[in-house]
Amino acid sequence: MAEGLVTDLIKQLLSVAAREAEQEIRLVIGVNEEIEKLKGNLRTVKAVLNDAEKRQVTEEAVKVWLEKLNNACYKMEDVVDEWNTSMIKSAIQKKEENVDDAPVLKKKVCSFIPSPSYCFCQVDKLVLRHDIAHKIKELNGILDEITKEKDRYQFQLTNDPTTKVLERPQTTSFVDMSEICGRDNIKDDLLSMLLGTGSEEETSPHVVSLVGMGGIGKTALAQLAYNDPKVQAHFEKKMWVCVSDPFDQCKVAKEIIESVTNKSPKINALQSLLKKICALIRGKKFFLILDDVWTEDYKMWEPFKLALKCDVQGSRILVTTRKSRVAEMMGSASTINLEVLSKEDCWLVFSKIAFFDWDPNQSEQLEDLGRQIVDKCKGLPLAAKTLGSLMHFKRSREEWKCILDSNLWELEDVEQSLFAPLLLSYYDLSSPLKRCFTFCAIFPKGYFFSINELVFMWMAQGYIIPKANMEIEIMARDYFENLVIRSFFQDFEKDKDDGKIRMYKMHDIVHDFAQLMSKNECFTINNDIELGSNYKNYRHLQLKIPTKAQFPKSIYSAKSLRTLIFAYSGDCNLSTLFWHFRCLRILILNCKPGFILKELPVEVENFLHLRYLEIVNYCGDRLPETICNLCNLQILKIASTNYVPKLPQGMGKLINLRHFILKFSYFVSNVEFPRGFGRLTSLRTLNYFSVSGKDHSERCRLGELRNLNHLQGTLEIYGLGSEVNACEAENAQLKKKIGLCTLLLWFDERVRGEIIREMDVLVLNALEPPPNLEDLTIGRYQGLTMFPNWMLSLTKLKKLDIYALNLECLPPLGKLPLLNSLRIKSNYLKNVGDEFLGIKPKTKKEDNMITVFPNLKSLTFDFLGEWEEWIGIGGEEEKEEDCIITIMPSLQKLEIFDCPKLKSLPNFLHTIPLQKLEIRYNSILSERCRRG
Structure with missing residues (x-):
């Protein structure tokens, strides 16, 4: 843990010094010598940390020394972050002045007379400079003593463990151990x-x-x-x-x-x-x-x-x-x-992982050492998996011999020294990965980890060391994959639809080990038993207070908390809570079922270090304007149940915000986004956006999306239609947001005339999506036609949902090569014919073989109240004019709901072996299907 802290602190000092050099006025003056001395001390202790970290397991004095170093580094990290935050605020203030709407002449006149707020701002800056300089000098003195104290332990100088290259994990490195050896x-x-029928006498x-x-x-x-x-x-x-x-x-x-x-x-x-x-x-x-x-x-x-x-x-x-x-x-x-595995079964578990994807000759040369290592697993599958994952990345006999001869095998700990192989794997991690792993101890046993959840939290804590030209989120996911392939996460849960792994879980022993390695930093309160503890040095706290229990004021002593996950029951004064924990990087307020969080206190601005803010079951009508002073905020997640909170007007100041996630428990379309939202050019996640608003002059226009070109994942846009014209739609420049894979476009629900229907056509045409889009929904569309110039350019599109009101004909969707799911809902569509398949006489002459909807697996028609005819062109393979036409060869599911006037199905459907055909609310078709 200490090595990661020290490394990060050195980098932060270098970074903040470089940034301050770019400022016109230095924020902190007269501490250059102190900074250089500080960096020297940090580099000195860094050289011995690898040895110290290993010795702390058996030497209590070394453990105490490391705790002192940790505390000093954490405090220094807060000071450096405070220094950096002040420079960010200064930069925001300059931008605010540049985009001021006031006339230029007025600015010039006013500039001769400093305003009271300007004077107070300058005084605050002077006080801040002095405060930061004083803290740096004080902490440097403490670190100086710690550096001198290290000499008494005669640590061995080792290679810098933080220089270890963190390779991007290969997907083939993850072995699915679903088969169990020896059982x-x-x-x-x-x-x-389990499958016995049981008897009546059975209990x-x-x-x-x-x-x-x-x-x-x-x-x-x-x-x-x-x-x-x-x-x-x-x-x-x-x-x-x-x-x-x-x-x-x-x-x-x-x-x-x-x-x-x-x-x-x-x-x-x-x-x-x-x-x-x-x-x-x-x-x-x-x-x-x-x-x-x-x-x-x-x-x-x-x-x-x-x-x-x-x-x-x-x-x-x-x-x-x-x-x-x-x-x-x-x-x-x-x-x-259950007894332990035999030596041979234990070897099978180990070798399956250790030698996965290896050259057979290379694995044979290491088998003798591998079997000796397996003997030390004492028949425990978890130990064999962990060591197999560790040895997979070591290719020389020297490395294998080093693991075999490690003195960590001599430890006597829980259940036959099971922690020994975990320690060997842990010490083989780079310092950032160690911090990421131990942080997981804040979660309870049996907890299913979402990858994005951990990625965001690691980012907020500053554990991820970014590389040039690589997104920090990608780096963080690489960290997670490295922990997975080293068996620190073993159990996983797959998505039922696509089979991808969505959630992971830690083995209970691995969780125990994570708690052991972080027991002075991570803590959980979930009952009344632990309320008398001293929380002074704790950094990460999960707080679950029983509903009728009194709030433990003793936790106010945890002034150095970096993480607070609080299951809120409505009985705590959050304002008081917010005054105490000013070092927080992560704050999660999870309002328990049956309670509501009516208001977020304005004191939220006290968390100047905050990077991650999540509020669950928020029922306030607005978010406080002071939230916009959290200039370090990277992740903001709001989950609302009964209310849609009004967003603060100053959100454009959150220039470091990367992920803004809104979750609602019901269908909404009226969140009012503030003007200036488009200044958040660091955004990667924006799952919801609305252009609606009561005050036309204050509403956030669709064009605010123009410069948000780093958006990824899913974007849902509401309020298209009467408030948006084609020019504004084109201004959004959706086509440049190449990271989006899912896009939902919702038009207004209001009844509109012919002019507005024509406007819908123009707006849809101007909303050209990025070419790599995979999932598209178009909702409440009122145009008579739907064939924008960009539709057939979406060659990667896999899923399409169309909810249109007045369509007269369908676009030629049969030409989309990868489309596998299609849902169409339209009130007034009367006929579906060749235009839907995308087949024209000219096409038949140019191509001898045509496949229409080649990958379509699921097709749904829903609520087509006026639909009467579905005209086909023959069988699944129809030979016409020397042209063989194949239609929907992959179709597995066909659903027709609420289409009462449809009389028959096209001939080509009769030759497709559907796995599921469901017809509802159409007596004619239902009767014909029953007959034959």
């Missing part, structure tokens, strides 16, 4: 227990337990059983809950409900939650996995046992635990005690 017989026994619920030490593969085996096709088909309801310690009854109950409904319940009373569970499983054969149970208290389990009796015979509960007494307490009918 075939146990897997068969477990499946037999209900029927509990099966997997018992074994940490890292032995209990959860992996449970996952294998849970995902088995036979198990999936056998049970009507399937639930997975990570229990961990402490056993939180309400949390467990909520996760059971969420597993069934895919929605988190808003109720908080345990009894109500248990009744909900009973109602959900009544009459159903269910399978529930309770992963990582620790509690031996039967009173904690008894309410669940009673609630889960509302099932049918044959339901199963599978428990994984490290303690046999837990299995007894839960009344297990069957218990499987």
Whole structure:
């Protein structure tokens, strides 16, 4: 941890000094010598940190010395950031003056007489200069003492660990360990227990337990059983809950409900939650996995046992635990005690990862050392995976011998020294990766990590070292991939649609290890037990106070907090809270279900270091204007339930904002964006944008998007139509935003006449999307035609949704080569013919073979109330005029909803082997389909 801090601090000092040199007036004067001395001390301690970090595990004195160094570096980092922030504010102030709307003559006249605010501003600058200079001198003295103290420990000078090259991970380096070595017989026994029909005498619920030490593969085996096709088909309801310690009854109950409904319940009373569970499983054969149970208290389990009796015979509960007494307490009918793997099975786990994608000759030369390393795994699959991931990146015998001979194997720690292989992997990480890994300890066990969530938080903490010509977000994702391929994240969750990995989870032992390596920095309060602790040196805090519990004022001593994740229940004075934690980089206010956060205090401006602000369940009508003083803010996330907050007018001052994310629990289109929003040229994420507004002179025009060319991902635009003309639409320059992959264009809902319908056509034509777009939605469009010049240029488009009101004919969408999903909704469309397929007589003469909609898999027509005819051109392959035409060869699903006047389907559909054909609210077609 210390090495990363020191390295970052040196870079920040160099950066802020370079930036100040660009300013016309130096902000901090007379500390040049102190800065040079400070950099010298930092470089001196940096040379010994690699040895110190390893020795702290066994030498308490070295650990204390490192803690002193950490505290000093954190304080210095805050001072440097304060210095840098002042320069950012100065630059913003100059820009504000340059874009002032006041007449030039008035400016010149006023410039002779300094305003009171100008005078106070100059006084504040003088005070700030003195304050920063004083802090630098004071902290330099402390660091000087720490540097001298290092000599007593006789540290070895080592190569700079921070110079280690962080290579971009190769996708082939990640090995999917879904197959489990050496557990075939146990897997068969477990499946037999789960799939048994059960007898009337069988106790209900029927509990099966997997018992074994940490890292032995209990959860992996449970996952294998849970995902088995036979198990999936056998049970009507399937639930997975990570229990961990402490056993939180309400949390467990909520996760059971969420597993069934895919929605988190808003109720908080345990009894109500248990009744909900009973109602959900009544009459159903269910399978529930309770992963990582620790509690031996039967009173904690008894309410669940009673609630889960509302099932049918044959339901199963599978428990994984490290303690046999837990299995007894839960009344297990069957218990499987997992033993360690055999040497050969352990070798298979290790070698599958270590030698993945290697040349066979090279792996054979290292097999002797590899088997000796595997012997030290003592049959634990987690140890074998971790070491396999580590050795995959080491290609010489010297490197393998060094790992084999490490003194870390002599440690006696949790469960057969399982931390030894984790320590070896941890010390092999670069210093930024170490900081990224240990930060994860702030999250609870069993937590599913979203990649973007971690990426944004690591950025906010300053852990990511940017490279020239590379986006910092890409660098951060590379960091994450490096931790994944080194097995620090192992369990993952795939998207059901595209099969991509969306979420990752840490193994419980890895999480324990992360907590060990960060125990003086990360802390969690989730009950009344820990409220008397001293939080003075804690940096990252997750605060979950029970609803009726008193807010712990003792945490106000944590003046150095960098992260606060606060589950807010409405009983805390946030203004007071905001006065204390002025060093925060990350603030997450998560209002609990049943409570609302009505107002964000104006004191939010106190967080001058803040980079990441997230507010969940915000119900205020506006955000405070003072939020615009957070000039370091990079990520702003607002999740609202019942209200749409008005955005502050000064948002254009947030020049470092990279990700602005709005989330609503219902369909909205009236968020008022302020003028000047287009100055946020650093934005990478803008998921929502609206041009609507009551005051025409104050509203944010669509042209504000013109210079936001770094936008990526998804952009949803509302308010197109009467308030937007073709010139303004063209001004948005959407075609230059090549990072966008999803675009949603929503026109006004208001009923409009012929002139406005013509304007919709012009506006849509001017809104040319970027050429790489993959997903496009056009909503509430009222033009009579929809064939903008850019439509057929979207050769990468995969999904298209059209919600149009007055269309007379469809565009030739059959020409889009990669389109695989198409949904069309239109009130007045009467006929669908060859124009939809994009086939013309001229086309037939020029090409002997034509494939129309070559990749279309899903086609939906919805709410075409006037649609009468769908004219086709024959079979799937029709030979016409020496031209073979193939239509929709990949189509799997066809849905026709609310199209009551449609009389028949085209002939070519009859030859396509559809996997799903669904027709609703059309008695004519439904009857014909039944007949034949």
